[in-house]
Amino acid sequence: MRRRDAEQTGLNRRPKPMSDTIPSAQSGGPEPLVVIRAVSKVYERGRQRIEVLHHVDLDIPEGDFLALMGPSGSGKSTLLNMIAGLDLPTEGSLSVAGHRIDRMSSTELARWRAANVGFVFQFYNLLPALSAQKNVELPLLLTRLSAARRRRNAAIALDLVGLADRASHKPNELSGGQQQRVAIARAIVSDPTLLVCDEPTGDLDRHSAEEVLTLLQRLNREYGKTMIMVTHDPKAAEFAQRVLHLDKGVLVEQAGTSV
Amino acid sequence: MKYLPLLFAALMRKKTRTLLTLLSVAAAFALFGMLDAVRVAFNAPQSVIGIDRLITSSRLSLIQPLPYADLARIQSTPGVKAVTYASWFGGIYQDPKNFFPNFPVEPESYLDMYPELVLPQAQRQAFLKTRTGAIVGQGLADLHGWKVGDKIPLRPTIYPHRDGGEVWTFDLVGIFKAAQPELRASEKQLLFHHTAFDEGREIGQGTVGWYIVRVEDASQADRIAQAIDRQFANSAFETRTQSEREFQLSFAKQIGDIGLIVTAIMAAVFFTLVLLTGNTMAQSIRERIPELAVLKTLGFTNRAVLLLVMAEALVLLLLGGLIGLMLATLALPIIGEASSGQLDVAMRPESWLLGLGLMLGIGILVGLPPALKAMRLGIVDALAGR
Numbered sequence: 001m002r003r004r005d006a007e008q009t010g011l012n013r014r015p016k017p018m019s020d021t022i023p024s025a026q027s028g029g030p031e032p033l034v035v036i037r038a039v040s041k042v043y044e045r046g047r048q049r050i051e052v053l054h055h056v057d058l059d060i061p062e063g064d065f066l067a068l069m070g071p072s073g074s075g076k077s078t079l080l081n082m083i084a085g086l087d088l089p090t091e092g093s094l095s096v097a098g099h100r101i102d103r104m105s106s107t108e109l110a111r112w113r114a115a116n117v118g119f120v121f122q123f124y125n126l127l128p129a130l131s132a133q134k135n136v137e138l139p140l141l142l143t144r145l146s147a148a149r150r151r152r153n154a155a156i157a158l159d160l161v162g163l164a165d166r167a168s169h170k171p172n173e174l175s176g177g178q179q180q181r182v183a184i185a186r187a188i189v190s191d192p193t194l195l196v197c198d199e200p201t202g203d204l205d206r207h208s209a210e211e212v213l214t215l216l217q218r219l220n221r222e223y224g225k226t227m228i229m230v231t232h233d234p235k236a237a238e239f240a241q242r243v244l245h246l247d248k249g250v251l252v253e254q255a256g257t258s259v
Numbered sequence: 260m261k262y263l264p265l266l267f268a269a270l271m272r273k274k275t276r277t278l279l280t281l282l283s284v285a286a287a288f289a290l291f292g293m294l295d296a297v298r299v300a301f302n303a304p305q306s307v308i309g310i311d312r313l314i315t316s317s318r319l320s321l322i323q324p325l326p327y328a329d330l331a332r333i334q335s336t337p338g339v340k341a342v343t344y345a346s347w348f349g350g351i352y353q354d355p356k357n358f359f360p361n362f363p364v365e366p367e368s369y370l371d372m373y374p375e376l377v378l379p380q381a382q383r384q385a386f387l388k389t390r391t392g393a394i395v396g397q398g399l400a401d402l403h404g405w406k407v408g409d410k411i412p413l414r415p416t417i418y419p420h421r422d423g424g425e426v427w428t429f430d431l432v433g434i435f436k437a438a439q440p441e442l443r444a445s446e447k448q449l450l451f452h453h454t455a456f457d458e459g460r461e462i463g464q465g466t467v468g469w470y471i472v473r474v475e476d477a478s479q480a481d482r483i484a485q486a487i488d489r490q491f492a493n494s495a496f497e498t499r500t501q502s503e504r505e506f507q508l509s510f511a512k513q514i515g516d517i518g519l520i521v522t523a524i525m526a527a528v529f530f531t532l533v534l535l536t537g538n539t540m541a542q543s544i545r546e547r548i549p550e551l552a553v554l555k556t557l558g559f560t561n562r563a564v565l566l567l568v569m570a571e572a573l574v575l576l577l578l579g580g581l582i583g584l585m586l587a588t589l590a591l592p593i594i595g596e597a598s599s600g601q602l603d604v605a606m607r608p609e610s611w612l613l614g615l616g617l618m619l620g621i622g623i624l625v626g627l628p629p630a631l632k633a634m635r636l637g638i639v640d641a642l643a644g645r
Contacts, residue, residue: 107560107562114557125556127550128550129271130264134264139558
């Protein structure tokens with residue numbers, strides 16, 4: 001049944017072609033999906049210069065489920081935004097699936113995000129005037145799929161997150177957990193390489209949070225989606241394969257989490 | 260087409276605000292439609308009928324009469340085929356609100372000059388023979404329920420009767436019709452004998468209001484007009500000869516420059532509309548910054564977001580504007596009727612085109628600033644609510 005879903009939605013585990021790659025820090029192994037080298041990020045507020053990330057090196061293999069933890073202001077969301085192509089590093093290089101996204105223009109980045117990244121936000125960020133179905137269809141508007149095909153794929157994605165019966169509901173008619181599951185359906189509907197989740201359970205009660213995390217874990221395990229999740233919650237981090245800690249813009253700990 | 264749900268969602272986000280903005284736009288364009296119809300009615304090219312007619316009036320003012328003696332000199336001007344004359348009487352029927360044009364004319368030459376006033380032959384003959392006779396247009400007769408044989412009393416506002424009577428009374432001997440539907444405004448006038456008028460009035464004997472000149476060759480009208488005016492240059496009664504259409508506009512302009520007045524009102528209306536819809540659009544975009552940031556996050560390019568916001572403004576203006584122009588189309592016949600046919604107002608293609616141009620122009624004007632803002636939105640800052 002799940003395999004059939006995967007075929008219908010187009011969700012798959014096939015690696016993307018690699019090109020223009022950065023040499024991996026891990027010699028000998030397969031090329032990581034995300035390769036980050038000496039990345040720094042500096043914000044300038046007036047005369048003040050704030051270094052949010054300092055010479056970060058990081059490899060994220062394909063199929064990984066990585067949790068990024070750290071105190072507020074440690075730079076974890078900034079790192080996530082850069083991996084997702086929402087922000088650019090001040091220094092260093094950043095490659096995802098062989099694409100040097102730090103060299104892309106804003107238009108190239110937008111197209112790259114549409115094809116390669118799914119987003120899950122803390123506050124769901126669904127469009128309030130659209131039904132769950134239409135919200136899930138949003139990323140597909142950027143493809144050449146027909147309207148019927150868009151509807152079908154969105155319905156399958158909603159089915160995958162267990163909300164097929166809520167397709168016509170507006171976000172304000174859904175609970176927080178349901179809204180987050182709609183957001184996850186929106187994130188996976190175009191079969192992205194990478195799923196980035198910024199505090200996906202930060203606004204949910206414990207039960208809903210577990211449902212959402214279980215769903216993310218399932219997408220990682222069964223569909224091979226590479227997950228990068230920023231969280232404050234150690235219990236949420238337990239769902240990840242790996243947990244990294246950031247402090248004052250520096251990766252200070254790399255702990256393996258058994259799964 | 261596939262972005263329509265997004266547009267619809269943006270407009271339906273605050274239904275009351277969208278509805279009120281639509282109503283404002285519709286009201287503004289309804290007003291535009293009606294005012295522009297008035298402007299066009301005043302400036303519309305006249306029927307082919309009359310292109311060979313010129314009007315000679317006083318150079319000083321329309322209310323300044325000309326000597327009757329000028330008739331022969333004008334008639335003798337090379338290129339002039341026929342001449343007649345008329346004056347402004349300004350009589351009131353029962354109540355000032357019943358205003359209609361009433362002119363003393365020289366009956367035979369005047370009816371020859373205006374073949375578009377169609378009068379049955381018997382009634383024409385009766386008019387020529389009856390010194391106290393008057394003819395009216397069908398529209399005016401219908402309005403007041405007049406029929407041939409009625410007596411029509413007019414109270415003078417300029418020319419008191421020599422015998423001291425308070426009214427001039429005319430015998431209705433004929434009812435004429437306009438030869439073409441577009442000339443039906445001419446059915447709202449009353450004509451009577453200039454000779455009887457001249458003899459009966461207490462002041463101004465021996466003068467006429469203006470001469471109407473038919474030229475042999477319409478293409479020579481300008482030259483003939485100049486020739487007529489040259490004859491009276493440096494005299495006590497200098498003339499100004501112009502086309503019939505210019506003369507009619509001069510009449511209308513006695514109450515002001517209609518085009519300028521209408522344009523000024525429309526400019527004020529649209530200035531207010533720009534401020535109103537501009538503010539609404541700006542507010543709408545401010546409220547939706549996180550949503551726009553989400554669209555960009557999902558992969559909508561800066562250009563796509565700009566076009567979405569622009570489309571939203573254009574849809575609002577086009578929808579409201581078209582509703583407004585349709586309302587104007589429905590209202591104009593009622594206004595035309597209320598003016599007793601004096602104003603031949605209707606929504607014409609040029610008004611629709613101008614209206615569409617204004618909708619697009621205002622849509623771009625009010626949509627561009629918020630669209631540029633949306634386009635330049637930094638995703639990270641917008642998602643963080645900064």
